[in-house]
Amino acid sequence: MSERQVVTRIAPSPTGSMHIGTARTALFNWLYARRTGGKYLLRIEDTDRERSTDAAVKVILDGLTWLGLEPDETPVFQFARADRHREVALDLLSRGSAYRDYMTPDELAEERERARAEGRVVRSPWRDHDGPVDPGRPHVIRLRAPQEGETRIDDQVKGEVVFRNVDLDDLILLRTDGTPTYNLAVVVDDHDMGVTHVIRGDDHLNNAARQTHIYQAMGWDTPVWAHLPMIHGPDGKKLSKRHGAQAVSEFDDMGYLPEALRNYLAKLGWGHGDDEIFSDAQASSWFDIRDVVGAPARLDWDKLNHLNNHYIRLADPARLADLVEKVLASRDWPVHDGDREILLRTLPLVREGARTVLDLADAAVFALKRRPLDLPEKARGLLTEETQGRLGRLATRLAGAEWTVPSLEAEIRAFAEAEGVGIGKFGPALRAVLSGGSPAPDLAGALVSIGQAESLARIQDALPN
Numbered sequence: 069m070s071e072r073q074v075v076t077r078i079a080p081s082p083t084g085s086m087h088i089g090t091a092r093t094a095l096f097n098w099l100y101a102r103r104t105g106g107k108y109l110l111r112i113e114d115t116d117r118e119r120s121t122d123a124a125v126k127v128i129l130d131g132l133t134w135l136g137l138e139p140d141e142t143p144v145f146q147f148a149r150a151d152r153h154r155e156v157a158l159d160l161l162s163r164g165s166a167y168r169d170y171m172t173p174d175e176l177a178e179e180r181e182r183a184r185a186e187g188r189v190v191r192s193p194w195r196d197h198d199g200p201v202d203p204g205r206p207h208v209i210r211l212r213a214p215q216e217g218e219t220r221i222d223d224q225v226k227g228e229v230v231f232r233n234v235d236l237d238d239l240i241l242l243r244t245d246g247t248p249t250y251n252l253a254v255v256v257d258d259h260d261m262g263v264t265h266v267i268r269g270d271d272h273l274n275n276a277a278r279q280t281h282i283y284q285a286m287g288w289d290t291p292v293w294a295h296l297p298m299i300h301g302p303d304g305k306k307l308s309k310r311h312g313a314q315a316v317s318e319f320d321d322m323g324y325l326p327e328a329l330r331n332y333l334a335k336l337g338w339g340h341g342d343d344e345i346f347s348d349a350q351a352s353s354w355f356d357i358r359d360v361v362g363a364p365a366r367l368d369w370d371k372l373n374h375l376n377n378h379y380i381r382l383a384d385p386a387r388l389a390d391l392v393e394k395v396l397a398s399r400d401w402p403v404h405d406g407d408r409e410i411l412l413r414t415l416p417l418v419r420e421g422a423r424t425v426l427d428l429a430d431a432a433v434f435a436l437k438r439r440p441l442d443l444p445e446k447a448r449g450l451l452t453e454e455t456q457g458r459l460g461r462l463a464t465r466l467a468g469a470e471w472t473v474p475s476l477e478a479e480i481r482a483f484a485e486a487e488g489v490g491i492g493k494f495g496p497a498l499r500a501v502l503s504g505g506s507p508a509p510d511l512a513g514a515l516v517s518i519g520q521a522e523s524l525a526r527i528q529d530a531l532p533n
Contacts, residue, residue: 074106075262079146079254081113082124085315086131088307088367089269089299092333094137096296096360097267099334101140102352106264110139111257113146115250120147131316135326136348144261146253153248156256156286157209157241165285166241169194170207189237210238211281219277224294224357226270231277239278251275255282263291267357270295294357297364299336304366323395323424325383328376336365344371345378373423380419380428388415388428395429401436410435414517417473417509434503435517440529447500455497456531458487462494463527471520476512501530 076097080090101108112128114120132138160166169192171179176190183190192210214233221229241252248256254275258266266276273295283290301307307314319329331345338361340346340354380388389411397403411432418431443451462483469479484491491511499508502523508514515523 072262072264074101074104075109075264076101076106076267077109077111077258077261077263079111079113079257079268080128081116081119082121082128083116083119084124084127085317086128088314088316088319088333091131091135091137091316091329092299092336093268093296094132094135095330095333096338096355096357097265098137099352099355100265100267100357103355107140107262108137109141109261109263110143111146111261112143113250113253115147115150115247115253117147127317134320135316135330137330144257146257149253149257149260150248152260153253153256154242154246157248157252160211160241160282160285161209163285164212166209166211167192167195167197167238168201168207169210169238169240170201170205172206189235192238195238206244208240208244209242210240211278211285213238213278213281219280221273221276221280221293223273223276224265224292225297225360225362226273226295227362229273229276231274236277236281239281241282251278252282255279255286255288258291259283259286259288264289265292265294265357267294267296270297294360296360297337297362300364300366302366302368304364307367323391323426323428324372324376325379325425328372328379331379332372332375335371336367337361345375377421377423380422380425383419385412385415388419388425391425392429392432395425396433396436399429401433402438404436404438407436410517410519413519417513417517431507431509432517434506434508434514437504437506439522439525441501441504441526443500443530444505447497447505450497450500451530455494458489458494459498459501459527460531461487462498463524463531466515466520467524471516473512473516476515477510480511497530498527501526 078090078094078097080086098108100106110132112120112125114125129143157166161168171192171194179190179192195210195212213236217233219231219233219236221231223229239251240249242248276293276295280290299307316329320326327348330348331351334346334351334355335344338355338359340350343350346354389408392411392415393408414432414435415428419428422428422431462480465483466476466479469475480491480495484493487493495511498511499514502508502511502514502518509517518526
């Protein structure tokens with residue numbers, strides 16, 4: 069195994085939204101493949117035909133694309149490989165590693181009751197049957213699993229996990245209708261895809277023992293196992309709707325950037341010293357699956373918001389403008405000529421405190437408003453006769469100013485000194501008439517965002533005719 073190229077995979081079922089836990093599993097598989105110079109693959113486990121729809125598959129593909137975790141090869145679809153799964157089951161049968169079980173549903177129910185009463189697993193009487201059997205009689209094919217000794221899983225996260233073989237039943241490989249079961253399909257697919265490291269949620273830990281028996285029966289190399297702990301809510305309980313977003317698409321809708329989510333998910337159960345913020349390249353060079361913590365991780369919204377703000381402050385303004393435009397479109401905000409230029413001026417000035425793209429949109433709308441602005445009552449109350457006169461004189465001064473933040477800051481300070489007052493005497497009123505009562509940055513930033521002509525016009529609108 070050590071001489072083979074590392075191949076990791078994720079294998080989601082297209083039966084709903086892409087859960088944040090699946091996203092973290094994808095990230096860890098991607099990081100480990102990048103760290104080792106290997107391949108990272110995707111298999112769509114679409115054997116549940118009623119729930120596996122094209123739309124659900126698209127949710128997975130779109131989620132991985134948004135996260136920046138697209139697979140290195142074309143996705144494999146499990147349902148299309150059913151003939152190969154059946155072929156392996158029949159191969160196991162011919163090797164004597166599987167057998168036909170002709171128990172009827174009633175007989176199986178009775179055996180289950182006996183097994184439960186005796187504190188053991190189900191054992192079929194057909195496991196060691198030698199006599200003739202009607203070949204057309206309904207049956208399943210079961211693996212002839214070892215009943216003595218132990219199966220040891222050397223898990224990269226959990227450590228050594230030991231299963232007593234007497235506690236493991238002979239799992240069904242093919243159902244009565246000939247369809248393959250999950251554990252058979254997974255093993256065959258992972259083997260044929262060349263998967264060397266199975267990195268997945270720890271809800272699959274018990275399956276590792278059963279799947280190991282199939283690998284051994286076929287004489288195939290068993291992959292390296294790594295079972296990741298669950299992600300819990302801030303209260304330490306299993307993540308659910310009451311904790312907020314669970315699906316990748318929800319994090320997108322809430323205004324989180326994919327690079328922020330990647331950075332955050334990497335920290336859920338893994339870390340590199342005290343480093344909180346790191347690039348994909350750094351994470352790829354540092355990541356080792358053996359460093360993942362075995363205890364469940366807790367979702368921490370404050371940390372995610374902190375990271376998202378960091379990446380918003382680093383992002384290209386044009387990209388942020390694209391994202392804010394989508395948010396405004398979802399709110400049916402009217403679009404006007406020149407709005408793009410306004411956003412490109414405004415976003416660098418208001419992103420310092422934005423936790424999400426939604427916050428960023430809220431902070432930018434003041435600059436996109438159209439005259440005449442409908443001032444709230446509190447703002448109108450600031451426009452005393454004295455203040456209006458002062459704003460009129462300020463507007464005259466600003467008309468000849470250079471329209472940059474440093475220059476406007478200097479002009480506003482100089483104006484206050486000339487008037488013999490503090491900026492607090494006219495600043496709140498100026499902010500109100502510029503923003504229409506919406507949140508806005510400092511005065512100079514608001515003026516630059518809105519632009520000279522529009523700023524002077526908004527001030528003029530607030531003055532007596």
